[in-house]
Amino acid sequence: MIDLYSWTTPNGRKVSILLEELGVPYTIKPVDISKGEQFAPEFLAIAPNNRIPAIVDHETDIQLMETGAIMLYLAQKHDRFLARGDEYWRMVEWLMWQMGGLGPMLGQVHHFVKYNKGTSPYSEDRYSTEAKRLYRVLDTRLAGRDYVAGAGRGEYTIADMSIWPWISRHDWQGIDLGDFPNLRSWYRRLRARPAVQSGYHLPHKVNEIPEG
Numbered sequence: 001m002i003d004l005y006s007w008t009t010p011n012g013r014k015v016s017i018l019l020e021e022l023g024v025p026y027t028i029k030p031v032d033i034s035k036g037e038q039f040a041p042e043f044l045a046i047a048p049n050n051r052i053p054a055i056v057d058h059e060t061d062i063q064l065m066e067t068g069a070i071m072l073y074l075a076q077k078h079d080r081f082l083a084r085g086d087e088y089w090r091m092v093e094w095l096m097w098q099m100g101g102l103g104p105m106l107g108q109v110h111h112f113v114k115y116n117k118g119t120s121p122y123s124e125d126r127y128s129t130e131a132k133r134l135y136r137v138l139d140t141r142l143a144g145r146d147y148v149a150g151a152g153r154g155e156y157t158i159a160d161m162s163i164w165p166w167i168s169r170h171d172w173q174g175i176d177l178g179d180f181p182n183l184r185s186w187y188r189r190l191r192a193r194p195a196v197q198s199g200y201h202l203p204h205k206v207n208e209i210p211e212g
């Protein structure tokens, strides 16, 4: 049995979506980051970087923080949602693109544009411009493809699952998905999946999933 420590944020949703897709039993342990619960000593013992999500796998005694590591661990444990052959590395490439680029940059957009608008026009402009550049890169990657990695038109992997929750906050980022037609089709394709819908609303429902 797995314990998932999480909250209703893009990083948390990546892992709840993957666990829902895998259909394996798990217990969700809410960590309300708006109340500082990520600094509780019990949580820090599992996730010393005081960020959600984290998992404890009681079957293997493995504890992990960092979504990239958690997703690779769970996908490899169950041998699902991984691209095969050379495409494995393409999948890792896009997973790392999300970890190092998309997630951190969109996080800054949320900070400056959504929550602190007007306090730093330079930062708003810098991160909004970078967000649009990243959306364009993803839109270009998805031209003629259904998923970011995998042979042919691609296959649904943890790379898609890691990116999608960030794109689901496109309205916070001032982005109109109509400007990115390939990306919009992909966004809607994933949004239609029952596991994406159930994973999105964990640990609890906050809002309807934006249509895009």
Ligand SMILES: N[C@@H](CCC(=O)N[C@@H](CS)C(=O)NCC(=O)O)C(=O)O
Binding pocket: 009, 010, 011, 012, 033, 038, 050, 051, 052, 053, 065, 066, 067, 068, 099
């Ligand atoms: N690189 C980390 C990022 C995790 C992260 O930033 N989590 C945020 C929520 S989306 C958090 O826990 N923030 C709490 C805080 O800033 O104190 C990962 O991929 O797991």
